[in-house]
Amino acid sequence: MGRTSSGNRGGLQPGDSDYKGSIKNVESLVKMKDAAMYKATKEAISRYHAVLGVRERNVKLATLSAGTLGVQVSSGGKSEGIYLNKKYFNQGAKAVKAQTNRGYTSGWHTKTNKPLAHTVTHELAHATWNSSLSGANQKAAGKEIQALYKKWVADKKKTGYGKYAHTNVDEFWAETVTKTVHGKSDKYTNRVKEICKKYKL
Numbered sequence: 001m002g003r004t005s006s007g008n009r010g011g012l013q014p015g016d017s018d019y020k021g022s023i024k025n026v027e028s029l030v031k032m033k034d035a036a037m038y039k040a041t042k043e044a045i046s047r048y049h050a051v052l053g054v055r056e057r058n059v060k061l062a063t064l065s066a067g068t069l070g071v072q073v074s075s076g077g078k079s080e081g082i083y084l085n086k087k088y089f090n091q092g093a094k095a096v097k098a099q100t101n102r103g104y105t106s107g108w109h110t111k112t113n114k115p116l117a118h119t120v121t122h123e124l125a126h127a128t129w130n131s132s133l134s135g136a137n138q139k140a141a142g143k144e145i146q147a148l149y150k151k152w153v154a155d156k157k158k159t160g161y162g163k164y165a166h167t168n169v170d171e172f173w174a175e176t177v178t179k180t181v182h183g184k185s186d187k188y189t190n191r192v193k194e195i196c197k198k199y200k201l
């Protein structure tokens with residue numbers, strides 16, 4: 001995009017915390033073709049705001065690289081926006097649900113009760129904290145998030161988490177926040193809530 005940015009894709013391929021693809025044909029969410037998918041996406045954003053507070057408001061549709069479901073862009077140490085892959089979201093609710101459920105069954109994604117909300121919630125979580133954000137609260141929270149990540153990696157008894165969360169600390173954060181909002185609570189989701197509150201993430 002001709003700018004210094006780093007992105008986080010809620011995708012099915014590893015390495016999404018370093019998205020190098022393009023973001024083109026940006027459009028408003030209302031252009032989403034499937035009504036059920038649009039409704040589920042808007043509800044997921046509202047739910048995030050209700051549970052963890054209003055944060056990133058700039059959520060758009062865009063043409064992204066194939067295989068990338070969504071991307072959160074940080075620029076100059078701040079979150080700039082979230083772009084959802086219009087090709088993926090325009091498949092409609094039925095197809096998106098089926099694909100996310102495959103991610104749960106295969107053990108790739110961290111399980112939630114809201115497959116349609118997964119990608120947008122994951123990207124909203126990247127916007128609240130990721131290792132490229134440079135705000136004072138984000139930096140302070142980062143130390144606690146890193147410590148929690150280490151503890152979580154070493155815990156062989158945790159349940160419900162997918163392999164994708166093991167990619168790096170950014171994906172751990174995004175998937176665990178998604179579990180916090182839409183999944184089964186545990187000591188990690190409780191801690192995530194505390195960190196969000198303490199640092200106003």
Ligand SMILES: [Zn+2]
Pocket residue numbers: 008009010011016017122126170171174
């Ligand atoms: Zn991600």
